[in-house]
Amino acid sequence: MTETVMGVSTAVRPVIEVTDAGIRFRRNRLSRRNFKDLFAGSARRTRADEFWALRHVSFSVAPGEAIGVVGRNGQGKSTLLKLVAEVMLPDDGSVQVRDGVAPLIEITGGFVDDLSVRDNVYLTAGLHGMKNQEIAERFDEIIEFAEIGDFLDTPYKHLSSGMRVRIAFAVISRLEEPILLVDEVLAVGDKAFKEKCYRRIEEMLEGGRTMFFVSHNEKDLRRFCTRGLYLDKGALVLDASIDEVLDRYDADYGTP
Amino acid sequence: MSAAIDVRQARTPAARYRHSLWLLTARDLKVRYSTSFLGYFWSILDPLVMAGIYWFVFTVIFQRGVGHEPYIVFLISALLPWTWFNGSISDATRAFTREAKLIRSTKIPRTIWVARLVLSKGIEFLASIPVIAVFAIISEFTATPAKLQWGALLFPLAIIMQAVLTLGVGLIVAPLVVFFRDLERAVKLALRFLFYASPIVYGIADLHKHPSLEFWAAFNPLSGIFSLYRAAFFPQELRWFDVGVSAVLCLVVLGIGILVFRRTIHAVLKEI
Numbered sequence: 001m002t003e004t005v006m007g008v009s010t011a012v013r014p015v016i017e018v019t020d021a022g023i024r025f026r027r028n029r030l031s032r033r034n035f036k037d038l039f040a041g042s043a044r045r046t047r048a049d050e051f052w053a054l055r056h057v058s059f060s061v062a063p064g065e066a067i068g069v070v071g072r073n074g075q076g077k078s079t080l081l082k083l084v085a086e087v088m089l090p091d092d093g094s095v096q097v098r099d100g101v102a103p104l105i106e107i108t109g110g111f112v113d114d115l116s117v118r119d120n121v122y123l124t125a126g127l128h129g130m131k132n133q134e135i136a137e138r139f140d141e142i143i144e145f146a147e148i149g150d151f152l153d154t155p156y157k158h159l160s161s162g163m164r165v166r167i168a169f170a171v172i173s174r175l176e177e178p179i180l181l182v183d184e185v186l187a188v189g190d191k192a193f194k195e196k197c198y199r200r201i202e203e204m205l206e207g208g209r210t211m212f213f214v215s216h217n218e219k220d221l222r223r224f225c226t227r228g229l230y231l232d233k234g235a236l237v238l239d240a241s242i243d244e245v246l247d248r249y250d251a252d253y254g255t256p
Numbered sequence: 257m258s259a260a261i262d263v264r265q266a267r268t269p270a271a272r273y274r275h276s277l278w279l280l281t282a283r284d285l286k287v288r289y290s291t292s293f294l295g296y297f298w299s300i301l302d303p304l305v306m307a308g309i310y311w312f313v314f315t316v317i318f319q320r321g322v323g324h325e326p327y328i329v330f331l332i333s334a335l336l337p338w339t340w341f342n343g344s345i346s347d348a349t350r351a352f353t354r355e356a357k358l359i360r361s362t363k364i365p366r367t368i369w370v371a372r373l374v375l376s377k378g379i380e381f382l383a384s385i386p387v388i389a390v391f392a393i394i395s396e397f398t399a400t401p402a403k404l405q406w407g408a409l410l411f412p413l414a415i416i417m418q419a420v421l422t423l424g425v426g427l428i429v430a431p432l433v434v435f436f437r438d439l440e441r442a443v444k445l446a447l448r449f450l451f452y453a454s455p456i457v458y459g460i461a462d463l464h465k466h467p468s469l470e471f472w473a474a475f476n477p478l479s480g481i482f483s484l485y486r487a488a489f490f491p492q493e494l495r496w497f498d499v500g501v502s503a504v505l506c507l508v509v510l511g512i513g514i515l516v517f518r519r520t521i522h523a524v525l526k527e528i
Contacts, residue, residue, distance in 0.1 A: 025526055086363040089522050101363070109357035114287050126279045127362050129272060 014060035015099045015179060015210050016084055022055040022092030023079060053079045055092065057236045059229065063099075063178070066211040068225030068242050070249050075231045077214045081105060081183050084212055099210075100129065100177035107168035113157035117148065117167060120156050124171050138174050145200070146170040147193075166193060173200050180204060180211045198223070218246055269365075276364040277371055284376040299380040300387050303335045310335075310457050324459055325400035329391050329489055334456040334482040336388065337414070340381035341422055341478070342447055347373045348426035349433045349440040356528040366521050367514075370426040374419060382415075392489065407487025407494055414484035421477050421506040427513030431520040434527050454478040459486070459493050474498040477505040 027049050054076040061067060069077045082088040083095045085103040110124040121142060125135045143149055146166040151159060159167070173180075182201070201224060205211060215221055221228070221242055228245025230238040238248055267275070289295040311328050324330040351369045352359060359369065392402040433439045454476055455462075460483055463470040473479050480495070480502025487494040 023526070082360075085361075087360055088525050091522065103361060103363075106357055106361040109361040112283060112287060114290065115283070119283075119286065123279060123283055127276055127358075127364060129267070129275075 012063055013098070015063050015097070016061035016212070017096040017098075018060070018083070018093070019058050019096075020093035021057045021083060021090040021095050022052055023083065023088065023090050024050045024052045024055075026050050052234050054083070054090075054231075054234050057231075058093075059236065059239055061210060061212070063210055064208050065227055066205055066225045067213065068221040068228045068245070069212065069214045069231060070221065070228055070245050071231035072253060076234050077231055078105075078183060080229075080231065081181055081212060081214050085181050097179065099179050100175075101179045101181060102128070102172050102175040102177040103181045104169065104172050105181060105183045107172050108164050111156050111164065111168060114155055116153045116155055117159070118152050121167070121171055124168070125175065128172070128175050128177075130175065134176075142167075142170045142174050145174075145196075162190065162193075169197055173197075173204070178209055180209050182211065182213045182215075184215055221246065273365055273368065277368050277375065280368060280372040281375045281379070284372060285379065296383060300336075300384045303332065303339045303384070304387065307331045307335050314457065324490060326391070326395040326398065326402055329388065329395055329402045330459070330486065331457065332388055332391055333486050333489060334454075336381060336384050337418060337482065337485055338451065338454070338456055338478075339384075340377050341418065342451070343380075344374045344377045344422045345425055345429060345443065345447060347377070348430045349443050351426070351430040352434050352524060352528050359525070359528060366525075367427065367517060370430045370517075371423060374422045374426060378415070378419060378422075388488075402489045405488060405491050407484075407489075407491055410484045410487050410494075414481050417477075417484070417503060417506050418481050420510050421481065421502075424506065424509035424511070424513035427510075427517040431517055431524045434524050435520075450476070450478070455482050455493075459490070460495055460498060461492055474501045475505070477502040477509065481506075 057080065069080060071077050079088065082105065083090055084097060085101055085105055086095065086097060087103070087105070089095075110127055111120045112123065115123065121139065122132065122135055125138075126132070143152065146163070146169070148159075148163055148167050148170075151163065156164070180201070198220075201211070205224065211224065213221065213224055225242045228238070228240060228242040229236060230245045230249055232252070238245055240248075288299075294301075307328060310331055315327050348370055351373060355369060359366075392404070395402045429439070429443055433443070453473075455473070455478075460470070460473065460479060463473055474495070474497060480498040480500070483493050483495050483498050
């Protein structure tokens with residue numbers, strides 16, 4: 001985490017490096033499993049009831065790039081994001097992330113119903129590696145961004161769903177991590193707040209962050225991203241500029 | 257306010273581990289104590305009621321009371337650690353399912369999800385130790401006072417051994433329950449069996465009428481651990497053979513736990 005992130009030296013090594021990564025899931029949740037299955041470590045076989053959600057995916061991301069992931073539902077976009085966030089581990093190949101990550105994935109997940117908003121902010125930010133002093137410095141700003149000042153000592157469960165998302169976004173987007181992962185969370189919240197979130201993301205991109213963005217919204221993708229990854233049937237079909245990727249996607253699936 | 261990336265001094269992985277572990281443990285305790293009025297009292301009420309029941313059954317109804325006097329101190333000195341073990345393991349069966357959302361969104365080292373249970377229950381156990389002292393002091397005014405022995409110095413060793421054992425069992429149970437939901441009930445049953453298979457309502461010495469039992473009982477790692485706890489007031493309960501076997505078993509269980517956890521965590525993360 002040094003100044004190289006700011007582009008001082010351009011021949012930098014990639015911050016994200018995905019090499020021949022693959023992950024497989026079971027098709028049927030209820031299918032029988034036995035102990036032998038569980039401990040058979042080899043990732044090479046595919047059993048009848050399993051499928052590869054992603055396979056042979058390789059790419060690398062240089063610091064400061066903004067990447068949009070494109071594909072139809074169920075083609076592995078979110079799974080790829082989870083691999084990069086390292087909340088899932090590949091069965092095949094490797095995923096290396098060399099810098100801190102601020103994951104805007106299931107952002108309200110870390111919040112505890114019974115604790116107050118204040119406690120929750122400290123807890124979530126702390127779990128993502130922030131020190132108490134750093135949180136204290138940013139606390140007012142987080143609250144202001146979430147427009148939630150009157151509810152600091154309200155238990156989280158009493159907040160409206162809009163407020164929950166606002167405070168969660170405010171915390172995660174203030175993590176100061178060099179890599180940002182966004183998974184369509186911004187579909188929620190009212191229009192004004194959505195725009196505010198987008199401005200925050202743009203600001204962060206200008207600040208030299210690397211972004212990984214999963215969305216179905218073409219306008220958003222073109223707005224933020226420079227490079228696109230097109231996933232289809234668990235494989236990386238095209239890795240090119242975002243316009244090229246979107247054109248190919250439209251050609252394949254005929255969306256206007 | 258700038259959107260540029262601040263240069264933050266990176267922490268070592270160990271420091272991050274400790275930090276996250278402590279945050280989650282503190283959260284557990286905070287949730288427990290901020291949502292219930294009686295808070296601390298609840299964590300000691302359960303073992304106290306159980307101790308009261310056993311004391312009544314064995315000393316009043318059966319008029320047993322040979323050897324281990326005062327029986328209430330004898331009981332509580334093993335019941336409180338048992339409550340720690342029992343609580344951690346039964347919570348470990350839900351370690352992943354209850355926190356699924358959080359686990360899916362943060363990448364802290366996964367063993368923390370089990371370790372935090374052992375730690376928070378362990379802190380509750382430490383907070384309940386004064387209860388033993390209270391009963392020991394009360395017993396001073398009865399015909400059979402409890403005398404504090406040098407064996408009380410073994411308390412820390414017992415705590416360390418129990419923490420290792422509990423963590424080991426938790427690391428085995430937590431991921432397996434994700435795949436085999438039935439295991440949750442099986443664990444409850446096993447814990448109830450273990451309660452009577454461990455020297456809690458009785459002492460190790462009570463087994464000497466059954467020599468073969470006495471030998472095999474040593475292979476319950478809890479025997480050695482409870483014998484260390486009890487050495488504080490009941491020196492005849494301290495069996496170094498049991499303690500030795502237990503120490504080895506604790507490490508073996510932790511080793512198996514780490515192995516199982518490592519092999520299954522990939523699949524666990526997909527499943528939750």
